[in-house]
Amino acid sequence: MKRYSVFAIARExxxxxxGWERAWRSPAPKAAYDAIIVGAGGHGLATAYYLGKxxxxxxxxxxxxxxxxxxxxxxxxxIIRSNYLQDPSAAIYNKALSLYEDLSQDLNYNVMFSPxxxxxxxxxxxxxxxxxxxxxxNNLQGVKTEWIGPERVKELxxxxxxxxxxxxxxxxxxxxxxxxxxHDAVAWGYAxxxxxxGMDILQQTEVTGVRSENGQVTGVETSRGFIGCKKLGMxxxxxxxxxxxxxxxxxxxxxxxxxxxxSEPIKPCMDVxxxxxxxxxxxxxxxxxxxxxxxxTDGFNNFTQRGSFHHIEETLRALVExxxxxxRLKMLRQWGGIVDMTGDRSPIIxxxxxxxxxxxxxxxxxxxKAIPGSGWxxxxxxxxxxxxxxxxxxxxxxxxxxxxxxxxxxxxxxx
Amino acid sequence: xxLLECPYCGVKAEETELTAGGEAHLKRFGPGSSGEEFExxxxxxxxxxxxxxxxxxxxxxxxxWFLAARCTATLEVFGTYPAQTTEPPADLVEKIKxxxxxxxxxx
Numbered sequence: 001m002k003r004y005s006v007f008a009i010a011r012e013x014x015x016x017x018x019g020w021e022r023a024w025r026s027p028a029p030k031a032a033y034d035a036i037i038v039g040a041g042g043h044g045l046a047t048a049y050y051l052g053k054x055x056x057x058x059x060x061x062x063x064x065x066x067x068x069x070x071x072x073x074x075x076x077x078x079i080i081r082s083n084y085l086q087d088p089s090a091a092i093y094n095k096a097l098s099l100y101e102d103l104s105q106d107l108n109y110n111v112m113f114s115p116x117x118x119x120x121x122x123x124x125x126x127x128x129x130x131x132x133x134x135x136x137x138n139n140l141q142g143v144k145t146e147w148i149g150p151e152r153v154k155e156l157x158x159x160x161x162x163x164x165x166x167x168x169x170x171x172x173x174x175x176x177x178x179x180x181x182x183h184d185a186v187a188w189g190y191a192x193x194x195x196x197x198g199m200d201i202l203q204q205t206e207v208t209g210v211r212s213e214n215g216q217v218t219g220v221e222t223s224r225g226f227i228g229c230k231k232l233g234m235x236x237x238x239x240x241x242x243x244x245x246x247x248x249x250x251x252x253x254x255x256x257x258x259x260x261x262x263s264e265p266i267k268p269c270m271d272v273x274x275x276x277x278x279x280x281x282x283x284x285x286x287x288x289x290x291x292x293x294x295x296x297t298d299g300f301n302n303f304t305q306r307g308s309f310h311h312i313e314e315t316l317r318a319l320v321e322x323x324x325x326x327x328r329l330k331m332l333r334q335w336g337g338i339v340d341m342t343g344d345r346s347p348i349i350x351x352x353x354x355x356x357x358x359x360x361x362x363x364x365x366x367x368x369k370a371i372p373g374s375g376w377x378x379x380x381x382x383x384x385x386x387x388x389x390x391x392x393x394x395x396x397x398x399x400x401x402x403x404x405x406x407x408x409x410x411x412x413x414x415x
Numbered sequence: 416x417x418l419l420e421c422p423y424c425g426v427k428a429e430e431t432e433l434t435a436g437g438e439a440h441l442k443r444f445g446p447g448s449s450g451e452e453f454e455x456x457x458x459x460x461x462x463x464x465x466x467x468x469x470x471x472x473x474x475x476x477x478x479x480w481f482l483a484a485r486c487t488a489t490l491e492v493f494g495t496y497p498a499q500t501t502e503p504p505a506d507l508v509e510k511i512k513x514x515x516x517x518x519x520x521x522x
Contacts, residue, residue: 251462253462254462255464300469300485400451400453400454
């Protein structure tokens with residue numbers, strides 16, 4: 001892999017940019033690998049990357065049904081934060097945030113991480129109490145967040161309407177370290193680094209079955225033939241349940257559609273991320289000037305990667321009340337992704353009933369922010385066969401034991 | 416937009432009139448059951464990519480719960496039926512089998 005640098009740009013500028021190489025190889029599959037990761041989204045690629053970087057395991061294939069980063073990694077609203085209530089969540093999301101901070105240097109790929117600050121608006125008294133509790137919890141966890149009043153909110157977000165008739169802004173939970181990153185670049189950067197370590201990224205390769213012997217995984221059937229492996233990691237978000245079924249077990253997840261949309265580009269008007277959980281909408285401005293908007297999931301099981309129109313309407317109605325100046329913005333694009341939701345709205349990073357088969361799923365509506373931390377924890381689990389401190393409490397058996405990591409109660413909504 | 420016919424009041428309701436209630440025909444487990452049974456009842460949904468039997472409430476209509484068979488991969492609605500039953504009606508199952516020959520049944 002040729003490193004990207006200012007010298008590389010100068011060198012290529014002198015020869016009509018003929019010397020740039022492909023960011024990653026597209027090899028034919030080998031007969032077998034030490035480890036196979038199913039799913040070349042952010043989480044899968046990050047898992048492969050940290051398997052190589054932290055544990056020296058590089059005989060790895062990442063198998064992808066479509067194109068890499070084409071699922072939820074390419075469909076989210078790119079928000080990064082770690083202001084969670086429960087200790088295990090705060091630990092893994094804060095690990096992810098710390099890794100995001102120098103990810104561009106680590107990968108030699110500009111992921112455009114922008115720690116512009118993030119606000120979660122409190123618009124009911126219940127929410128005020130909830131966020132004050134979260135701030136206290138965060139301070140004990142070593143995650144720096146603060147409670148700020150409406151005047152400070154208005155200072156940070158001049159376009160906001162803090163005394164709306166139904167839901168006035170009563171304050172906000174502010175995480176100055178939060179922000180956004182370029183979502184595609186995260187997938188591309190990890191893919192390039194994995195490929196440089198000698199890993200094979202197999203796109204357009206669909207897994208159709210999981211083969212096992214004496215309760216141990218031996219490989220996967222794919223649309224390009226059987227590929228053997230010693231260890232298998234399933235990191236496929238919306239289709240986790242389908243893959244688990246191939247491996248012979250059932251997961252406590254349901255798949256729902258989550259939508260996002262962007263407006264036409266306008267001049268810079270908001271340099272923080274604002275989330276409004278009571279009215280259920282969140283918004284940030286991309287570097288291109290588009291307002292990037294997300295809302296809630298549809299209520300019913302869905303695999304179609306498109307959602308219901310009335311949810312877009314609800315989200316926009318809420319945001320127009322909070323940001324009156326966007327009322328006449330045109331929306332350019334709208335899309336949906338399939339998210340896998342668990343009962344406690346926390347992810348699963350776990351061993352499975354099948355030996356040497358591991359699962360990373362259930363990130364629900366908030367997986368993008370976790371990518372580096374999730375990959376870090378999953379790589380440790382796959383390499384050692386046992387979860388490390390980051391992953392231990394996210395095992396899939398917590399639902400039987402009642403040991404929930406209950407973020408659904410913490411936020412009042414899925415997030 | 417989803418259109419479901421409420422089997423009680425006969426209204427073809429669109430989804431803003433309805434509330435989704437998750438998988439139908441769950442067998443309840445309570446005190447005295449094993450940990451596995453209770454976990455399965457509480458959390459382990461079938462979540463199929465294909466034919467799904469589910470609960471809906473005609474929230475902004477007659478207010479009653481009913482059941483529907485719908486394809487989660489295409490959003491096609493096969494039919495709706497009243498909730499006072501533990502399994503889908505035979506004629507609906509036949510209709511789904513005709514449309515989805517690969518369907519493995521209600522399991």
